[in-house]
Amino acid sequence: EITKEQRALIKAILDAYNRHQIPQDVTKKLLQEQYSAEENFLLLTEVATSQVQVLVEFTKNIPGFLSLDREDQIALLKGSAVEAMFLRSAQVLSKKMPSGYTEVLEERIRKSGMSEEFMTPMFNFYKSIGELHMTQDEQALLTTITILTPDRPYVKSHEAVERLQETMLDVLRKLCVLQHPQEPQYFARLLGRLTELRTLHHYHVEMLTSWKTNDHKFTPLLCEIWDVQ
Numbered sequence: 001e002i003t004k005e006q007r008a009l010i011k012a013i014l015d016a017y018n019r020h021q022i023p024q025d026v027t028k029k030l031l032q033e034q035y036s037a038e039e040n041f042l043l044l045t046e047v048a049t050s051q052v053q054v055l056v057e058f059t060k061n062i063p064g065f066l067s068l069d070r071e072d073q074i075a076l077l078k079g080s081a082v083e084a085m086f087l088r089s090a091q092v093l094s095k096k097m098p099s100g101y102t103e104v105l106e107e108r109i110r111k112s113g114m115s116e117e118f119m120t121p122m123f124n125f126y127k128s129i130g131e132l133h134m135t136q137d138e139q140a141l142l143t144t145i146t147i148l149t150p151d152r153p154y155v156k157s158h159e160a161v162e163r164l165q166e167t168m169l170d171v172l173r174k175l176c177v178l179q180h181p182q183e184p185q186y187f188a189r190l191l192g193r194l195t196e197l198r199t200l201h202h203y204h205v206e207m208l209t210s211w212k213t214n215d216h217k218f219t220p221l222l223c224e225i226w227d228v229q
C-alpha cells in the first residue's frame with residue numbers, strides 16, 4: 001500500500017519533472033528546414049546542452065539529493081546524464097506525447113554523422129520504451145532512479161545514494177502494481193530498461209569519440225559533463 005509520505009514523494013518528483021523541460025525556443029529549432037549532417041549535429045548539440053541544464057534543475061528537486069555530499073552530487077549527474085537523456089528523448093520518440101518532434105528528432109538523430117552500429121541498439125531501445133506505455137510518474141521515477149545509481153565512477157558515500165535509490169525503487173514498485181495490475185512483471189520490465197541504458201551508455205562513449213575524430217565541436221557544458229576534449 002502506498003503511504004502518505006510516498007504519495008508526497010511521487011507528487012514532488014512529478015511536479016519537478018514537468019516543471020523542468022527544454023524551452024520551446026530551443027526545441028522549435030528542430031523544426032527548421034535544413035537537414036544536413038552538420039546542421040543536425042549542431043541542433044542536437046544545442047538541444048542536448050539545454051537538456052543537461054534542465055536535468056541539473058530537476059535533480060536539485062529530488063528529495064534528499066541536496067543533502068548528499070556535494071562531490072557525489074556532481075558524480076551522480078555526470079554519470080547519469082546520458083542515460084537520463086536517452087529516457088527523455090525516448091519519451092519524445094516513442095510518440096508518447098503528441099509533441100510533433102517525433103519525426104524530425106528521429107530524422108536528425110539518424111542523419112547526424114553517427115556511425116550505423118549505434119543506430120540499431122539505440123532505436124531498439126526507443127522501440128522497447130514505447131512498448132511499455134509508461135505513465136508520466138513512472139517516467140519521472142525511472143529517471144530519478146537512474147540518477148540515484150550508487151555505482152557511478154567517483155561516488156564516495158555509496159550507502160547514502162543506495163538508501164535514496166531504494167526509497168525510490170520501493171515507490172516505483174508499488175506504483176507499477178497499482179497502475180499495471182494485469183502485468184505483474186511490469187516493474188521488472190522497467191528495471192530491465194535500466195540495464196539496457198547502461199549498455200547504451202557504453203556505446204555513447206564510442207559515439208562521442210567517432211564524432212570527435214570527425215572534428216565535431218561540443219559545447220563547454222557537454223565537454224565538462226562527458227569529459228571530452
Ligand SMILES: CC(C)c1onc(-c2c(Cl)cccc2Cl)c1COc1ccc(-c2ccc3c(C(=O)O)csc3c2)cc1
Nearest residue numbers: 022027041044045047048051082085086088089092101109
Ligand atoms: C551532443 C549531441 C550530438 C548528442 O550526443 N549524444 C546525444 C544523444 C542521443 Cl543522439 C540520443 C540519446 C541520448 C543522447 Cl545524450 C545527443 C543528442 O541528445 C539529445 C538530448 C535531448 C533530446 C531531446 C529531449 C527532449 C525533447 C523535447 C521535449 O522534451 O519536449 C522535444 S524535442 C527533444 C529532444 C534530443 C537529443
